Amino acid sequence: MLLTPKKVQRRTAKLRDPEGTRQSLLQAAFREVYRYGFQSAGIDAILGATHVTKGALYYHFESKEALGHAIIEEIVAEITRDRWLRPLEQSKDKNPIDALIGIVQAIPARPRDVKGGCPLVNLTQEMSQLDEQFRKRLERIFQEWQEGIATALRKGQCTGTVRRDLVPEETASFLIAMVEGYEVLAKNAQNAKVWNIGIKNIVSWLSSLRAPGNGKRG
Amino acid sequence: MLLTPKKVQRRTAKLRDPEGTRQSLLQAAFREVYRYGFQSAGIDAILGATHVTKGALYYHFESKEALGHAIIEEIVAEITRDRWLRPLEQSKDKNPIDALIGIVQAIPARPRDVKGGCPLVNLTQEMSQLDEQFRKRLERIFQEWQEGIATALRKGQCTGTVRRDLVPEETASFLIAMVEGYEVLAKNAQNAKVWNIGIKNIVSWLSSLRAPGNGKRG
DNA sequence: TTGCATACGTACTGGTTGGTATGCTGTTGA
């Protein structure tokens, strides 16, 4: 008896879409890593969250480590750019203090964001000491972030909206430390209230950076 | 003539010393958890760092989780008390701003501390979202810490050395967020320089909390 | 139509993990 011809059509006629597969993997892997940490995020769990199989994963990424690197460069870095750098760029004619206040207040305070904390901090805490490759990639993000803020502050100093006695880089770091610090506190509390109080205090501190005689909307 | 009443200690023979065994385990486990995180710290690695065997471990602790709880309650909590609460207690007649400045400046900046980050933050980042038992224990430490600072600030407000417009609890949280935030930045940089700049900025901010007309050593 | 590279799917493996079952030894109270 002749073999039956192969199943002509699979129900969900899967189109080949390597870029789509790659993105699915990155997104799912990010979610798992965000939740459980890189080391504890299991490959099988990541695959279970997608319709992708192990063969496909290891076709697109050399190793779990390489997947981790891609997450940092393509997802985590983008989050920082979306939340901080692009808004700063777009409001570069405005008073940078007002811009920063707007940005800080716009950081999502949805339960899942507060409870999960900042992906950048999560990965830094877990990996910076253990793996230099991870550390370098994370450091680049921090530097980009700091420079973005420092540049805006420097401009504000030129146009007279920001106090001249500040060192822009140090002030930028300080702001980042405050934001990250409150993310940690909020994550521990698993509660947006802590975060909202934090925002309030950061905004109040940001206001103290205005050049004397420069009220709101300077 | 009577000889020594108690047995002379034998050098090589292993004396049974359950409390010592327990402490060895706690210390070694803390070091491993501090370095690799709780989930990634292996039981075998912990045991390898001691002269203790698995049987002894599971005699003293019900599970890895229970060991983790003990680490938080007996080691991490003690670090916070040693660095913050006891110094605050001991200098309760002093200006609290000066006391806090002293404490912040006294936080160890040795490479291994900077590179490892703050144990409290490490554990919070990793576990708060995943395990409520861990979270609760960590939250207690944060609360103790915050209350210690807030109490000191409140006293300062009464004695006129601290600005009266501050909300002590919020200011305490803010300080904690700053410290933790800079620990994250320093850990990412794997470099004490970032930390030292952080200290400088925090100290400068702390000085701004003094009541008007109240210089140093108020 | 063939030929071949891309893009997967599946079954498996060697090593590791937290945890346990069981047995031994030193100490202590009767």
Next chain:
DNA sequence: TCAACAGCATACCAACCAGTACGTATGCAA
């Protein structure tokens, strides 16, 4: 003197985990 028990030591296990081997389906070029 001896039983009972605290305090371990050792061997072992099932589950899991990253990674691989290898087969197969698809698209495209010649």
